[in-house]
Amino acid sequence: MHSAPAPASDFRSDTVTRPTPAMRAVMAAAAVGDDVMGDDPCVNALQAVAAERLGFEAALFMPSGTQANLVGLMAHCGRGDEAIVGQNWHTYRWEAGGMAVVGSIQPQPLPHQSDGTLALEDIRAAIKPDDPHLARTRLVVMENTHGGRVLPLAYLRSVRALAQEQGLATHLDGARLLNAAVAEAALEERDVWEAARDICACFDSVSVCLSKGLGAPVGSLLLGSRDFMARALRIRKLLGGGMRQAGILAAAGLHALDHHVERLALDHALAARLASALAAAAASNPALQGRFAVVSAHTNMVFTETPASLGDALLAHLDAAGVLTTGSLYGGSTRLRWVAHLDVGPDDVARAAAAIAAFTGSAPA
Numbered sequence: 492m493h494s495a496p497a498p499a500s501d502f503r504s505d506t507v508t509r510p511t512p513a514m515r516a517v518m519a520a521a522a523v524g525d526d527v528m529g530d531d532p533c534v535n536a537l538q539a540v541a542a543e544r545l546g547f548e549a550a551l552f553m554p555s556g557t558q559a560n561l562v563g564l565m566a567h568c569g570r571g572d573e574a575i576v577g578q579n580w581h582t583y584r585w586e587a588g589g590m591a592v593v594g595s596i597q598p599q600p601l602p603h604q605s606d607g608t609l610a611l612e613d614i615r616a617a618i619k620p621d622d623p624h625l626a627r628t629r630l631v632v633m634e635n636t637h638g639g640r641v642l643p644l645a646y647l648r649s650v651r652a653l654a655q656e657q658g659l660a661t662h663l664d665g666a667r668l669l670n671a672a673v674a675e676a677a678l679e680e681r682d683v684w685e686a687a688r689d690i691c692a693c694f695d696s697v698s699v700c701l702s703k704g705l706g707a708p709v710g711s712l713l714l715g716s717r718d719f720m721a722r723a724l725r726i727r728k729l730l731g732g733g734m735r736q737a738g739i740l741a742a743a744g745l746h747a748l749d750h751h752v753e754r755l756a757l758d759h760a761l762a763a764r765l766a767s768a769l770a771a772a773a774a775s776n777p778a779l780q781g782r783f784a785v786v787s788a789h790t791n792m793v794f795t796e797t798p799a800s801l802g803d804a805l806l807a808h809l810d811a812a813g814v815l816t817t818g819s820l821y822g823g824s825t826r827l828r829w830v831a832h833l834d835v836g837p838d839d840v841a842r843a844a845a846a847i848a849a850f851t852g853s854a855p856a
C-alpha cells in the first residue's frame with residue numbers, strides 16, 4: 492500500500508473524490524467478464540440501470556466523459572458535418588479539439604448569454620442552409636450543468652423544438668446531469684430521476700460522468716436509442732475505448748447510482764455555506780475588503796474573483812494553508828473555482844474561511 496497524501500481541503504474539482512470503503516468492497520467483489528465480448532455482468536447491469544432510470548433504450552460505459560462526448564458527436568455527425576456548440580462548452584473548449592481532430596466535425600461555436608445558455612436566435616441564425624459551399628449543420632450540443640449553473644428546463648425544451656423543426660439532432664454533455672436533476676427536484680419537491688428524465692427527454696443522446704460528484708474512480712455513460720448505440724459501439728472500439736473486465740469499474744458506477752445521487756444535495760448545501768463563509772471572511776479582512784467577490788454559487792460550484800494583482804499571492808497563501816482551488820485569469824481578475832463534493836465537509840469550509848480571513852495581501856515567506 493502506498494501512504495495517503497497529507498489531507499488537504501481539496502476544492503479543485505469533484506473529480507478528486509476517492510472511492511468510499513463501501514464502494515471499494517463492491518468493486519472487489521464484482522463479478523466480471525470480457526465486456527468487448529458483451530460478457531461483463533456488472534457493465535451490462537450498469538448500462539441497463541442507467542438507461543432505464545434516464546429514459547433511454549440503451550447506454551454504453553466509457554472510460555471518460557471526453558470519450559463519451561466524442562463518441563456521441565461522431566455517432567451523430569459524419570466527416571464535414573457541423574455541430575453547434577457554446578464557446579465555453581467542454582465539448583468545444585476542453586476536449587483538445589477532438590471533434591475536429593478525430594471526428595472531422597466542424598464546430599460552430601456561439602457566444603453565451605449571462606445565464607450560460609445560447610440564445611435561440613443565435614442557434615437559428617447559425618443553422619446553415621443546404622448549399623454545397625457550406626458544411627451541413629447536423630447537431631446542437633448543450634451542457635448541463637454549465638459552470639455549476641442549471642440550464643432551465645423550459646429553455647432546453649425550446650432548443651429541442653427548434654432542433655426538431657430544423658431536422659437537427661441534439662446531444663447533452665451531462666457530465667453533471669444529476670447535479671442539475673437534484674437541484675431541480677429540490678425546487679419542485681419531486682423525484683430526482685423523474686427530473687433527470689425530463690432533462691434527458693430534450694436530447695437524442697446524453698453523456699453522464701460517474702467519476703465526478705458521484706464518486707466513482709473512473710467512467711462515464713453515453714445514452715441514446717438502440718440504433719444510435721450500435722453506431723456508438725463501433726466508434727468506441729475505433730477510439731480504443733473497449734475495456735475487458737471493466738465490471739470492477741462498473742460496480743463502482745452502479746454503487747454510485749444507488750447511493751451517491753440524492754446526497755448531491757449535501758454538496759449543493761455545502762457550496763452555499765462555503766459561498767457565504769468566504770464572503771464573510773473576506774469582508775472581515777482589510778486586505779480583501781472590496782477586493783474579493785463571490786460571483787457565482789450554483790449547485791456544487793462557487794466562483795470568486797480577486798484583482799489579478801493579488802491572485803498569485805492568494806493562491807500561494809491558500810496552498811500553504813492546505814486549501815486547494817483552481818485559479819484562472821478572467822478579464823483583470825483572478826477567478827477561483829471552488830467545488831464541493833463527497834470528500835469535503837464543514838471542517839474544510841471552516842479552514843477555507845479561516846485562510847481567507849488570515850490573508851495579508853502577500854504570499855507566505
Ligand SMILES: *Cc1c(COP(=O)(O)O)cnc(C)c1O
Binds near residue numbers: 555581664667
Ligand atoms: C469533466 C467534464 C467532462 C468529461 O471529462 P473527463 O475528465 O473526460 O471524464 C465533460 N464535460 C464536462 C462539462 C465536464 O465537466
